[in-house]
Amino acid sequence: MALNLARSVRTISIAKEAFRVTWQQTFSAGGAKSKKGSKGGGASDAPKASMLSKEVKSTTVVGANILKEGADPKILPDSEYPDRLWHLLDKRPALSELRRKNIETLPYADLKRFVKLDNRARIKENNSAKEKN
Known part of the structure; x- marks a missing residue:
């Protein structure tokens, strides 16, 4: 052994x-490959300039094509995209704000969010109560 x-x-x-x-x-x-006498911070450390022109960058979604064959998609005018797309980044109300409002007057989307957040909060409370025992 x-x-x-x-x-x-x-x-x-x-x-x-x-x-x-x-x-x-x-x-x-x-x-050994580095240059003698260089003080660093030279041109080799600078980021490479893009080979694409500004016109191409402003008319296409560069890098969106994941296939070997094909081209990057063109950027369309705003009217060509669905209306729901422009509301994706809107702030949605928090649970505390939804609790202050009258549940009967809430729109369906806010009511659905209230139920989801309220269930999540109750589950967390139950889990923490079980953890303490």
């Missing part, structure tokens, strides 16, 4: 040493 342990420790130390030597060689090879 002790002999097997000694062999495994020796194998690990040899593997570590081989990794260390390999890493040092890789690191030094990369350093």
Whole structure:
């Protein structure tokens, strides 16, 4: 048993040493390629300029095509998109705000949101009560 342990420790130390030597060689090879006398922060660190013209960027959705064949879709005028799209980022009322309102006068979407948030809050309360016991 002790002999097997000694062999495994020796194998690990040899593997570590081989990794260390390999890493040092890789690191030094990369350093040899750098220019002598450069002070850093030169043109090589600057971001690459885009090869696309501003006209192409303003008329197409660049990078939206995920297929090998085909082209990026064109940007359409606002009238071509559905109305619901323009309301996706609107702020929706929080549970506390919905509780202050009269439930009978709420629109269907707000009522649905109220039920969902209220159920979620009750589940969290029940879980925390069970956790304490």
